[in-house]
Amino acid sequence: MREKRDRQVNTHGDQNESLLIGRNSVAEAFRAGRPVDKLFIQKGLESGPIQSIIKQAKKSGCIYSFVDKARLTQICGSEQHQGVAAFAASYEYASVDDILSKAEEAGEDPFIIIADGIQDPHNLGAIIRSAHQAGAHGLIVPKRRAVGLTQVVVSSSAGAVHYLPIAKVTNLTQTIRDLQSRGIWFAAADMDGESLYTCNLTGPLGLVVGGEGAGVSRLVKETCDLTVSIPMKGRIDSLNASVAAGILAFEVMHQRDGKRQKQDG
Secondary structure (H helix, E strand, O other): OOOOEEEEEOOOOOOOEEEEEOHHHHHHHHHOOOOEEEEEEEOOOOOOHHHHHHHHHHHHOOEEEEEOHHHHHHHHOOOOOOOEEEEEOOOOOEOHHHHHHHHHHHOOOOEEEEEEOOOOHHHHHHHHHHHHHOOOOEEEEEOOOOOOOOHHHHHHOOOHHHOOOEEEEOOHHHHHHHHHOOOOEEEEEEEEEEEOOOOOOOOOEEEEEEEOOOEOOHHHHHHOOEEEEOOOOOOOOOOOHHHHHHHHHHHHHHHHHHHHHHHHO
């Protein structure tokens, strides 16, 4: 039996990821420090050889779930999975400190974008692309209820993932609080917020954009310092998540450039 496999599959729509099948393949990924987005374990096999994999998952903060054999077979496309499989990120994550270091190296106030609950890989890829083009120093995504750095995300970013540090965190609310203690203000995109064109977005800033339909989650919104909105004249009540993120990010860039020009003048 071939125990180790690492291949591109499509079990969640178009969210292609590197799928690791078998105990050795998954264990080696953890030992090598490779980013693992999700771990699936067959119910009833929590002990024995797989127990060490579970310990490694807990240590690394990886999300894992127990599924029945039929579901695991569906994910793997084969019954030869030895009770374990994992999806690995197509790109390595950075840390939040890496993002702040990039701002410091550039001699600029930090500009961070948080993607709260983005599930469409094309949207996340487009957000990454806009964030980079608008001068953001990094992007933060949550570990749960959001798409990771899949191959589709990487492709949709048009190469921006190679230039923009992207961090994945367990708790967005706590991460925001930690960054607030370091002098960064946070603005959540919300339809009922103040117009972004009247807000001062020039200082150390974190911009939070919500997922498709649901928007920014309640706890995250309550933790932010202010809410901002995009004035609209149409009859529909929202924009695509990546379009909204792009508009907001480029307004931040516009205000920062304007402030810099005044200082230079």
